Amino acid sequence: MSRYKWFYICALGMCVYECLPRLTSSWMTTPFWVTCVMLIAQVFWVWILVPLMQFTGWDAGLQDPVGQNDNGSYDVNSAYLYTNAGALIENSELYNLGSFTTNETFVANNGPFRLTPYFYTSYAMSFMNLTALLAHIYLWYGRQLIRQTMAMLGGEQCQGNDLHNRLMRAYPEVPDWFYLSIIVVFLVLTIVVGEKTSFVMPWWSVLLATAITTVFIAPIGIIQSITGQQIGLNVVTEFVIGLILPGQVITVMYFKSYGYNIMIQAMTLLSDLKLGHYLHIPPWHMLASQLYGTLIQSFLSVSIGYWILDTAESRDLGNRNGAWGANGYKVFFNAGGIWGAIGPKAFFTGYQAGIYAAFAAGAILPILPWLANKYYPSRWWIYINFPILATSYGAWGAAYNSNFFWSTLIVSFVFQFYLFRHQYAWWAKYNYITGAGFDIGLAVCLIVFACVATNHPFPIWKGNPDTSQVSLEYYCMGQEYNFDPFATPS
DSSP: OOHHHHHHHHHHHHHHHTTSSOOOTHHHHSOHHHHHHHHHHHIIIIIIIHHHHHHTTSSTTOSSOSOBOTTSOBOSSOOOOBOTTSOBOOTTTSEETTTTEEOHHHHHHHOSOBOOHHHHHHHHHHHHHHHHHHHHHHHHHHHHHHHHHHHHHTTOOOOOOSHHHHHHTTSOOOOHHHHHHHHHHHHHHHHHHHHHSTTOOOHHHHHHHHHHHHHHHHHHHHHHHHHSOOOOOHHHHHHHHHHHSTTOHHHHHHHHHHHHHHHHHHHHHHHHHHHHHHTTOOHHHHHHHHHHHHHHHHHHHHHHHHHHHHHTTTTTTTOTTSSOOOHHHHHHHHHIIIIIIIOHHHHSOGGGGGGGHHHHHHHHTTHHHHHHHHHSOOTTGGGOOHHHHHHHHHHTOTTOOOTTHHHHHHHHIIIIIIHHHHOHHHHHHHHHHHHHHHHHHHHHHHHHHHHHSTTSOOOOBTTBOOTTTSOTTHHHHTOOOOOOTTOOOO
């Protein structure tokens, strides 16, 4: 069977399958040991630590858990903000509408504010992740990184003599000065936008965000090349600017978005250039396609963003009990309240100030397997990867369910363990084609849903309960719920 035929079979099959649970190529291309580390972390953080925090009074001295619902349950996995008394904060209460400045009266009367243990732990893991990343890279790859950086700055050519490199020498390389020119041009444009528009991002903050990305780009790139997992800078950027400019929500979120996205764009560019290298595409053609795609995406993304905002009310987007929860946007919006409207220094006080211990934990824990490997050498010690242990929580963070666990484990075991070890010929020929077909099938399925199902809620069943009747985590609360498969959300 040809690869093209297999590709279309996978695409069609996944288009049908995606009408039920979720599956993408991510776990078909991620090393099996990475998947195991991430799932072990999920078991500890989500199934052990968070329930212990919820039911053993981690917020000691306060009367009630946060987010009591009408049905008597409490929020465990939620990205909302709550008052000191545990009441849900409505979107309009924290801000002065129109200007999006902080409502200081509401903050004074209802603070310090609180988070669910799940949301709180997600930020703690993000703090731990940053220092663990730097410590892990320095301990295991520090000498190699320094040596290669010095060689690059000294103008040494580090290209090998394998088949791909020999074939690519036929094409002219894009000179470094051209990439630097792109950086300078868009850096200036970003400063102009920040200084002259309503984003109100000072020139120095643009340079600061760029500097943060420069520091982390090599460590994040190394982790991604080894594990396939990308570590984001969204929390460190909003943490830094929130300390400097508390209360300036728009500036904080612009800084966060800019610092986070230039890292993503850098990693995506490197990944695409590597793919182009293996496909023997001329470097100038690859760069032109990247610039063209970025330009088209800019206009398309802004247009779709405005369309979502203009039609959000008609589709009940973001409603706590609505059919479309808009979880990603909800997390982003409430992050603006934590890091922008209030600021990290004022928000993480009292019992929540313990979150800063995660920085120290991230710096210390990677030393343990490194020392163990030094005195008791084994190839297994390097698999104790604390950046991945921490980032697994961020990748599957607050306000999202955990129904992916078993499907992730099964898919990774089949494709990255069994087939890789016992059917390598099939794996080498079909694994990535299968993943690409699955992704295309998912994209087609999403287009179909977008066209025909935008005004229709998903059916009620055990995996999608009506939250006006029970908590989303009803099965953890011992609640009874009689499901009507033909019912629609209230």
